[in-house]
Amino acid sequence: MVNSFMSGHALALFVEKRMEAKGYVKDALIDEDWGWLLMMRDPDHDLAVEVCFHSLAAEDDDPAADHQFYVTFEPARPVLRRWFFLSRNISAAVRRLSDAVFSVLSESEGVIISKTEEIPFD
Numbered sequence: 001m002v003n004s005f006m007s008g009h010a011l012a013l014f015v016e017k018r019m020e021a022k023g024y025v026k027d028a029l030i031d032e033d034w035g036w037l038l039m040m041r042d043p044d045h046d047l048a049v050e051v052c053f054h055s056l057a058a059e060d061d062d063p064a065a066d067h068q069f070y071v072t073f074e075p076a077r078p079v080l081r082r083w084f085f086l087s088r089n090i091s092a093a094v095r096r097l098s099d100a101v102f103s104v105l106s107e108s109e110g111v112i113i114s115k116t117e118e119i120p121f122d
Contacts, residue, residue, distance in 0.1 A: 008053040008069055012036040015051065018104040024097065035069065039076075045093040048076035051101060071105075073098045 009031070016026050016038055027039035027048060035055040041048045054070040061067075075094055105111045 008036045008055045008067070011069065012038050012051075012053050014108070015053075015101055015104055016040075019100060022100050022104075024100070040097065042093055042097055045090070047090055047093045047097075049094055049097050050074040050076065051097075071101065073101075 012029055016029060019040055020026060023043070025041045025043055027041050028037070030037040030039070032052075034052075036053045038051040038053070039048060040051055050073070052070075052072045052074065054072065056068040056070060073094055075090055102113065106113055
């Protein structure tokens with residue numbers, strides 16, 4: 001692990017299992033210096049999305065205390081191309097995946113979603 005105080009592994013695993021039950025496929029779970037990177041794929045739309053759990057923990061934080069995370073979504077490719085001149089807007093597919101992740105989180109006991117922001121992927 002990059003930082004010994006980094007948290008979020010259990011949260012990323014929890015979301016991974018729930019997302020697999022919804023039909024998404026995990027490509028990778030990677031520890032980063034900022035938190036955990038969960039690479040998910042929507043097989044119906046040939047879309048890979050990075051779900052990032054940015055830990056807001058500090059080295060001197062109490063490990064038993066509640067933890068805060070900043071969750072972001074980043075498409076592996078901002079545009080899917082079918083042919084050289086044709087591309088497909090992926091905003092709706094990314095929105096479905098992010099809605100599914102936030103659905104998993106909001107249905108979980110002890111999780112509080114404090115704020116969401118929508119940034120279009122087009």
